[in-house]
Amino acid sequence: MRLSTVFREAVSGLRRNVAMVVSIILVTFLSLTFVGTASLLQMQVAQMKNYWYDKAEVAVYLCSTISPANACPQGQASEDIKTAVTAKLNEDTLKPFINNFYFEDHAQAYKHFQEQFKGNTVAKYVTKEQLNETFWVKLKDPQKSQIVTETFTGFAGVEEVRDQRSYLDQIFNILNAASLAAIGVATLMLFSSALLISTTIRLSAFSRRREIGIMRLVGASNFYIQLPFVLEGIVAATVGSLLAGGAVLAIVQFFVQGVLAPKLPFTNLVGLPDALTVFPILVGVGVLLAAIASGSAIRRYLRV
Amino acid sequence: MISISNVTKQYKGAPRPALDDVSIEIDKGDFVFLVGTSGSGKSSLLRLMLREDVPSKGSVSVLGENLVAIASRRIPQFRRNIGMVFQDFRLLPNKTIFENIAFSLEVTGASRSKIADKVPAALNLVGLSEKAGRMPNELSGGEQQRVALARAFVDTPALLLADEPTGNLDPATSAEIMRLLEKINEGGTTIVMATHDRGLVDMARKRVVVLDQGRIVRDERGSGYVGQE
Numbered sequence: 001m002r003l004s005t006v007f008r009e010a011v012s013g014l015r016r017n018v019a020m021v022v023s024i025i026l027v028t029f030l031s032l033t034f035v036g037t038a039s040l041l042q043m044q045v046a047q048m049k050n051y052w053y054d055k056a057e058v059a060v061y062l063c064s065t066i067s068p069a070n071a072c073p074q075g076q077a078s079e080d081i082k083t084a085v086t087a088k089l090n091e092d093t094l095k096p097f098i099n100n101f102y103f104e105d106h107a108q109a110y111k112h113f114q115e116q117f118k119g120n121t122v123a124k125y126v127t128k129e130q131l132n133e134t135f136w137v138k139l140k141d142p143q144k145s146q147i148v149t150e151t152f153t154g155f156a157g158v159e160e161v162r163d164q165r166s167y168l169d170q171i172f173n174i175l176n177a178a179s180l181a182a183i184g185v186a187t188l189m190l191f192s193s194a195l196l197i198s199t200t201i202r203l204s205a206f207s208r209r210r211e212i213g214i215m216r217l218v219g220a221s222n223f224y225i226q227l228p229f230v231l232e233g234i235v236a237a238t239v240g241s242l243l244a245g246g247a248v249l250a251i252v253q254f255f256v257q258g259v260l261a262p263k264l265p266f267t268n269l270v271g272l273p274d275a276l277t278v279f280p281i282l283v284g285v286g287v288l289l290a291a292i293a294s295g296s297a298i299r300r301y302l303r304v
Numbered sequence: 305m306i307s308i309s310n311v312t313k314q315y316k317g318a319p320r321p322a323l324d325d326v327s328i329e330i331d332k333g334d335f336v337f338l339v340g341t342s343g344s345g346k347s348s349l350l351r352l353m354l355r356e357d358v359p360s361k362g363s364v365s366v367l368g369e370n371l372v373a374i375a376s377r378r379i380p381q382f383r384r385n386i387g388m389v390f391q392d393f394r395l396l397p398n399k400t401i402f403e404n405i406a407f408s409l410e411v412t413g414a415s416r417s418k419i420a421d422k423v424p425a426a427l428n429l430v431g432l433s434e435k436a437g438r439m440p441n442e443l444s445g446g447e448q449q450r451v452a453l454a455r456a457f458v459d460t461p462a463l464l465l466a467d468e469p470t471g472n473l474d475p476a477t478s479a480e481i482m483r484l485l486e487k488i489n490e491g492g493t494t495i496v497m498a499t500h501d502r503g504l505v506d507m508a509r510k511r512v513v514v515l516d517q518g519r520i521v522r523d524e525r526g527s528g529y530v531g532q533e
């Protein structure tokens with residue numbers, strides 16, 4: 001077996017089927033670009049999750065003038081209650097889990113509310129007393145918020161305990177579903193490109209059936225007959241996946257970092273190192289896909 | 305060399321078998337004509353000998369290989385010991401004459417030096433040395449068939465199968481091809497040739513096997529196309 005001969009056959013095949021080769025390149029390029037962006041989206045969601053979960057705090061809302069009577073039978077929380085909550089937070093049972101905590105009084109809550117709802121009519125009607133005084137608790141491990149929640153739920157003068165992560169979870173569930181859907185579509189596209197590769201290779205084999213017949217006649221081994229076709233598929237898919245990798249790098253560099261990053265200064269967006277991690281995966285998937293698709297196509301065609 | 309016994313080949317959907325209980329022994333160095341009308345089973349028999357097909361019944365043994373039981377991965381190796389020539393030449397149109405002949409050595413993994421050695425020798429044998437660089441479509445039918453012969457013979461196979469090799473050629477060119485085949489046969493290569501060419505068969509006086517409707521109806525040495533009755 002001489003490899004130079006096999007390569008020569010593969011190159012002549014590529015030259016003869018330019019249109020088909022271009023179609024393989026395009027379809028692997030598109031589907032792998034989709035796969036690449038979908039996986040970067042997954043990375044982005046994971047990164048944001050880490051970032052925001054770390055920032056998430058547990059809010060212990062104290063009873064205000066408008067708190068429902070069933071939660072706050074004794075009305076607005078008194079100074080005694082604030083002292084009791086502070087004491088509880090400083091107790092040995094809770095202290096090891098807490099990084100720090102601070103108290104937000106009516107005035108601060110009002111100020112934050114006005115900032116948050118600037119221009120919204122609700123900001124005009126709300127009074128200081130209606131807003132809860134709150135203990136904001138930052139945990140060492142945000143996963144262990146249950147300890148605080150359990151301690152203060154039903155605590156006299158506490159209206160509600162809320163882990164901010166529960167809000168984040170909703171957002172991340174949506175983002176996660178979106179990126180999973182993207183991966184699903186990408187998988188379908190990969191499947192269709194595998195089918196296209198195998199159809200193309202079979203057509204290529206059909207157009208060279210005379211040569212294949214002669215090769216078999218003179219005793220060429222099946223491996224030797226198949227190799228140029230498999231190489232043809234692999235070369236085309238490699239070009240396509242290199243283009244896809246390049247596209248993913250370009251998207252990250254020019255769109256994510258170039259356009260999005262200046263607009264979202266407080267968000268940690270995926271960068272070139274992430275794209276460079278995805279790059280070899282895309283090329284690997286492309287090559288493997290082409291090898292399997294063209295190999296199985298040609299094997300079925302050559303069955304004696 | 306070739307031992308075929310009680311072979312029946314029934315193609316799907318055909319009303320009668322292409323070969324019907326055929327038995328034949330061919331020895332090393334034999335030159336055998338397979339004659340008979342179209343559809344008499346000549347090509348089917350050649351296909352079985354090349355292991356392009358398997359019999360429905362019976363056994364086929366060629367060059368010591370049991371072709372009914374041979375593993376499919378061993379078939380290429382087996383075919384390297386057989387040269388095959390067809391009526392339609394089957395040359396690769398995009399390769400030169402030299403490349404066409406070299407191709408059958410290349411696919412078997414022959415070294416460069418072996419190719420440089422054997423291809424000119426084969427071209428010399430068929431008298432086409434000066435046309436090595438030409439493309440097949442620049443050659444006459446007779447020349448193309450000589451190239452096909454050179455390709456079949458380049459690795460000096462023990463057995464050469466020819467399926468109507470002169471079917472597309474005029475009588476003079478046919479005689480030329482026949483002379484080449486006889487020359488190859490004199491070198492010890494066994495030849496089995498299916499043909500319609502009455503003139504060739506009568507002239508050569510070789511072993512003649514006549515097939516009719518898938519059966520062997522005559523098997524005579526030193527005979528002609530019609531027989532001596």
